[in-house]
Amino acid sequence: MELGCVVRGAPEAEQAARLPLDYLEIKGDMLCVEGDEFTALCARLDAVGLPFKAMTSPLPRRYGCRVVGPEADHTAALEVFGDLCGRGAALGVRTVVLGSGQARGIPPGFSADRGLRQFREFLARAHQECDRRGMTLALEPLNRTETNFVNSCAEAREVVDGLTGADVRITTDCFHILSEQLPIAEEVAAAGPAIGHAHTSSVPRGSGDFHEGAQKEFVTALLAAGHRGGLTIEDEFGDFGREAAAAVDVFRRVLAAASGPSPA
Template identity: 35%
Template sequence: MNIGISTFVWVSPFSTASFDILRKAKDIGYDVIEIAVEDRELIDWAVLRKTCREMDLSVTVSGAFGMDRDISNELPEIRANGLSYIIDCLEIASELESPLFGGPLYSAVGKTRLVPERQKQQERQWCLDNLYQAVQRAEALGVTLALEPLNRFETDMVNTVDQAIALVDEVGSAQLKILLDTFHSNIEEKNIPASIIKLGSRLAHIQANENDRGTPGTGHLDWVGICDALQTIGYQGSLVIETFGAPSKELARAASIWRPLAASADELAEEGFAFLKKTFTA
């Protein structure tokens, strides 16, 4: 399995001025850099593609779903903006030769409310309506949309693997699969290896994060069980560390990041890589 790291580990938002991160990741030994698209206008995409190719660094693309990018919002203009953002990111993923674009496609991070069942079903339908449109573009580009369940403190729509499977199966496209973030799964799943087995071929991407979003291998996750489960289903995707070394105010609030998660981003990147390399590729 290829091992990757998100630009979120070092900076938010990622920009052309942050391209030194690419060299850091490559020098540590990472195979993959995950580009978090917060503001596409900050990034020179042609230069990014050229630089990654020259470094032999593969790319995956992830999203940043603020309140104005919510495809299940009651306001049609916000739903339209969310769909436009997803399609833009699919185009970016295609240009960068990323196999996927992943994230909580269905809603905004930090949108947590107890709402009546009728409203919940209406929001789910708005989500489905937009996902149907998004997968059409994903199918045309040959890029996979990877839908990520988030924990209950970050969304009220899709928290569990079962909820993600129900939504993905209802859309019914081979280009819509599931991204599993082990940090969120540690909160919402009773058994992470069992949830991986349940996902099977629906699993497109793993964000390999510790239970506290700190350095992988320093917490209580069952990494050996996770590795065994991935081998059981024949997983061929990447393992990407995604945590937040310098979150923006909006991101910190949405993900409840109030303290440093490691002594430094560089230390987390180096020690996390060593652990994942030893555990998953030995």
């Protein structure tokens, strides 16, 4: 399994490049610049030397996109989503993680069934944007402080299994599983073969408390489910250089412990 880290700008990417990481994951917000600024950003990121394999937050909060509810506007949301996917693809991104809790939350009094239909419609169209760029779309379950819709891997599996002709995957995140106090192994097993990506962090984020036993259980479950792709550290670092280095040490140790000894 490869280990990556979310970066929120070029300075963090440059610091992350000095760590024992296999790839980096872009925060969509960092790509929201125009013209010469974007050209300069791409040049600076290209010089980092690590691949940018994934992107999270493809519907940045600043745009106020809504894909569920009476104010849902898929056309406007897909314009933002498609633009950021195009920018990410230019940097080599191949997996797009859709969390975006503010965009998918179901408003009070709104029909949950109608919300589910709206969300599936958006996912199908977002998948098309990814597919034509050779990218994978991976839906991320979020905890209830971030959204009231799709809060577990089991719920995410129900959403993606109901799609027709759109192979949307699931991003499993140890932080959200622990925040919801859900059983780790059962949650990962529920996502099962639909897993396309994975996130992890300290709990709460920024606390430096990584719950190594739970993290090992998480990675062991991912391996048992057949996931051999990316595991991205998505944390809130106050001092990125120092705190990200400590987190990478933790997860290198967790990956080694979960993988077990190499055969003789």
